[in-house]
Ligand SMILES: Nc1ncnc2c1ncn2[C@@H]1O[C@H](COP(=O)(O)OP(=O)(O)O)[C@@H](O)[C@H]1O
């Protein structure tokens with residue numbers, strides 16, 4: 447999707463991805479190297495003016511090994527902070543951005559201590575390498591301590607109070623090296639089994655949008671951030687609690703391709719290249735539905751019905767994001783009706 451955005455800006459993109467069926471192949475040349483292959487990264491850097499990433503588990507050491515003469519945006523420091531959930535939460539706390547209460551857990555005794563301090567229900571997460579809800583467990587009572595420790599205790603963990611949030615939202619923004627930013631309206635997100643299912647935008651009151659934008663502003667200022675960033679938040683009454691941030695274009699911003707004046711992908715490229723940032727306003731009431739695990743058997747029916755279908759061309763696998771569908775409506779009622787119809791069409795086969 448970044449590569450497609452590059453085309454409309456007349457920017458040529460080249461990619462690095464070890465997978466033989468990498469979706470990026472539709473948009474340009476793919477160098478097939480592992481993400482930690484410094485020689486592969488060097489070959490890419492030699493052929494490009496600057497490097498960016500849209501995958502969070504790129505080893506920071508590998509891209510730092512490229513040296514100071516290779517421009518990499520977003521800055522690797524942002525990646526380092528985002529890759530470790532404990533470091534990330536400490537950063538939020540140090541910046542005065544509220545988070546769920548949390549506790550570092552490196553032993554069975556610390557797990558019990560965390561439960562004692564945070565209470566139940568509690569969620570534990572591996573500090574590194576988790577995504578789409580993987581590497582997480584909910585604990586409902588002390589009876590769950592042993593099983594939780596058995597299954598996740600071999601890695602460093604963070605324990606968090608389980609928040610009974612009203613809603614989940616994300617705030618997505620683009621920032622240039624000179625500090626100019628453009629921020630999208632809040633997106634409301636529904637997850638199932640830890641995986642993003644549905645996004646709706648624009649969401650939230652003006653006050654909530656302003657509060658989220660303030661948190662994002664503090665964060666990007668601290669990181670000296672360049673590119674698109676997403677901050678995931680829990681809404682509890684009028685309060686926002688930061689869950690995590692992603693130093694990249696984000697699934698909850700996929701609606702911007704058809705649903706905003708400028709997509710997050712185009713604005714990411716504009717930000718890292720120092721071009722004028724595009725208008726982030728929504729063009730209607732927008733919804734995005736992820737295609738998880740299986741692809742619609744009759745994709746033509748969706749297109750005929752006026753939905754925008756994106757096929758990543760990936761092999762189906764349970765829990766895997768294979769594509770997404772976006773709809774743009776004139777008002778909330780129409781959006782909700784068309785979203786229900788879409789979800790029905792996706793279920794009916
Ligand atoms: N402390 C928490 N309280 C309540 N729900 C949570 C908490 N942490 C995570 N979740 C739920 O699990 C989802 C995935 O967790 P997250 O920390 O965002 O990890 P991932 O990297 O897998 O997206 C969240 O979007 C939210 O729905």
Ligand SMILES: [Mg+2]
Pocket residue numbers: 678690
């Ligand atoms: Mg998340």
